[in-house]
Amino acid sequence: MPYSAEISSGNPALFGFLIDQSTSMKEKMAGGGGIKKSKIVADYIDKFFDGLITRNISGERIKNRFDIFALGYGRDENDNKVYSVLNGWVMDKPPLNLETLDSAKQARTVMKKVIKKEPDGAGGIIEKTTEVPETVNCWINERFAGDTPMEAAFREAYHIINDWTQKHQNSFPPILINVTDGAHNEGEKPEDFARDIRNLRTSDGEVLVFNVYIAEEGSNEPSIKFPSRSDFTSPDQFAQKLFMMSSNVPKEIRDLAVKRDKSLQEDAVGFGCNVDFNDFYDFLDIGTRPAA
């Protein structure tokens, strides 16, 4: 039975993220309360990493049950088109285990809005919104610059995952999640490398490639996640291409989604199309279920 390998320190699983950091990521995300796409993506992935490490804390140690990498594509301060966006990791090194990831965290204090109940002075209660400081752990370097060299990002991911799968044949297959807000550079064929990645495998199954295409504030397109392989079509050629680049969601992950009261069709594809803020969170929550 594929996608059932035990995830353990001896046989860790790999999560990889490709993050579109092109200039357009500075725009606001649909349903995101006026927050930039680049920030929402970085915040989500930071939160995912912190939760993942936390769930693997054992006493004073951290169990190295997962390996992690995250690549940005756009343009960094050194004019690189593809680069590490993960604190503590450089691209020519193997992915980080959880202990190393934890040691690379940067703690930041952010102000969080909370609703407090207070006496209204007349025997009743009023709700007041106030801000309280909160510590969050961060790893992802948020940025937005340059165009969208998606092919180069998939090519780099191919090399990383190919190397990793050769060394971890007994592991749960890697999951690669690509987050983008639109068209890749003209003439590029990221689908070729996405296919090559999907053809990589461990003894437990093929590598899974999930793509999420996030929508900008004001978008009138419907937000769709995990569409059916047989039903989905989009007039947007890039959406259609990302759909084709995405793996089917295996039964084992669909079963995990059901436990979260989220049922997926049998031929569901790991693709989110024009997703708004809520669906973005939902999509990644399901896509990363094997880590829960």
Add this chain to the structure above:
Amino acid sequence: MLFDVIANFSIAKESEPDFDNNDSISVSEEKSCFCVSDGVTGSFYSRDWAILLTNNFIENTSLLEISDISQEGDMKLLSKWLNPIQEKWHLSIPWEKFENASEIRKKYFNDGGKATFLGGKVDIINGKKILKIFAVGDSNLFLVRNDTNVLSFPLTNSEEFTSVPNQLFSKERMDPSTQKMSSISGIVKSMTIDIQKDDSIIAATDAVSRWYINTLESDHIETAKNLFSNPWSELFEIKDIKNFKEFVYDKKYLRLMHSDDASLLILKVK
């Protein structure tokens, strides 16, 4: 001494180091009591919590007087037993190492450790041997007499195993159903049963227990009985920790057992 310990094995899940085993077994032939506990993976210092629970039970088996925690008296008994252990757990944590944690981690630390628990004691009352047992969650006990399984406790069928079993907490928390602070999720189950010389008592955490019940439920068991492939016969064949590891890993490869830490205690009533 009212029983002999025939087997007492506990192992971490395959490809995890032994020190990551969150199960704990304690047994005392002298005091005729025993217990197993399964610290919940992903809860804070759950291994330490499970070890504290089992060690404490051997010293103080008053938990066995509890039958229904919806009764105020029984809830008080539970608190009286648990609170000193919770205090020990709290004092054992190097909290200073976790200061300035993120909100996600603070919530996790504040949730504390969680563990299932099964404890029992063999006694003689009016000349009759009895077994008193107490359980929270899916660590299970089986009583085998004359080559027949005569008791499965507290769970009796495979559908009762869930991903979130009832647990004992190392820190009190608000129970959303009652809006009261509680150290337990779900209910406790307890019972007293007559036992006889040569009865076998098997106590196990959920992986072995679930396999045992699944095997009992499977259709082939009757025909296979004479081939010593009923669950207790297989367990009685396990002589050492190496055997136990082979048994657990084999069952896992055959997809007959969930991948988990695994513990087995077998006692023979004298």
